[in-house]
Amino acid sequence: MAKGKTKPAKEATTEEKIKAAARKIFTQKGYAAARTRDIAEEAGINLALLNYYFRSKERLFELVMKENIQLFVGNLAENIGNNPHRPFIEQLEYICSSYVDMLLEYPNLPFFIMNIIQSGGGNVDINDPLFSSVAKLRGVFIYGLKEEMEKGRIKPIHPLHFIANMMSLIIFPFIAKPLLMTRVGITDNKEFESLMQERKKLIPEWIRSMLKK
């Protein structure tokens, strides 16, 4: 049973170490600024091994990229898609909460995504199935929004404004973190994180008040 080529998954295998290091470096610096030597060093292995396991820098990047995109939109879209009948306001609360949690764990993800959107590393198609898994989110979530509008429960708003506002309030602080902190005079990282925790509750409230008639 514990035979076969695949390892017992006890300790981190070399391949996994490289991938982990690649995720860290790529996510931190983007494709162009990241050097394979950095990744090798971070993984504590030789540069040649990187090309032994993964054929090239670009292949390695695309691997990391797809996993990052999955993180960024996949799980979320799936959860939304699986609960299509949850009340609109609860969907909203759920999204904010789980997204902020995810970003607290991977704070560099927004920069990474932004970087590839702007025409970053590997040949990214923004219409990739991965990205368009968000279509599910759009379908369900925007449908809920329109329903609320039609029933006259909220102020009319263009879907793009709504989506933009929600994403902005959730994601942007993580991108602008250094600027925000110096601007407001915060130096402690813990303080920033606890403020982000606050936003999990605050953002839905803010959005609700925006939509109030």
Next chain:
Amino acid sequence: MAKGKTKPAKEATTEEKIKAAARKIFTQKGYAAARTRDIAEEAGINLALLNYYFRSKERLFELVMKENIQLFVGNLAENIGNNPHRPFIEQLEYICSSYVDMLLEYPNLPFFIMNIIQSGGGNVDINDPLFSSVAKLRGVFIYGLKEEMEKGRIKPIHPLHFIANMMSLIIFPFIAKPLLMTRVGITDNKEFESLMQERKKLIPEWIRSMLKK
């Protein structure tokens, strides 16, 4: 009068052409991904000339960077600073309007700034005088916010949340433009721009409703 070493500024001088090309390429791709060859080609000149006028890629970048940062925070902060007694709500409206206008003209600026914040090209000190010219904005603007809170005219809010929300709503849509457009099914650039125009009025309204007691 029209003598001296400096040109009559009739046609674009070579130096200016290079700088313009550099701004375009650097702003679009960031420091690491930009190649001096791209810049030279964009400027329609030989690569050697780039090093003749500006000593190195890094010097050229720092030049562009400082001008971009100036664009991003300078003029705004100055205007705010020069009208410290304008009513709070008018400050807010003015900021949104002029910032969106500026971003419509330089839509890649947010990407550029975020890129150097994340540890981009030249040795950027985020406590640079240029950045801290924003201190002026902070000083005046946050003061206005606190005053409103003390007078009980708005709901209490942490200054970071307030600044973050304002910046988010203004800036983020320009960063996420491609994603937003596919998500909502917009293909025409003009439509996106006119939606951004709408936001000049909408954002202050949204923020006001957030702060309403």
Next chain:
DNA sequence: GTCTATAGGGTGATAGAC
């Protein structure tokens, strides 16, 4: 000032020993 040619250094990738 502007060009061609090339130096100099770094980066991704591979050959080959172990």
Next chain:
DNA sequence: GTCTATCACCCTATAGAC
């Protein structure tokens, strides 16, 4: 599988002719 050594290429920067 893992390493050392090295190649081939690309990119920045400069030398030198015009």
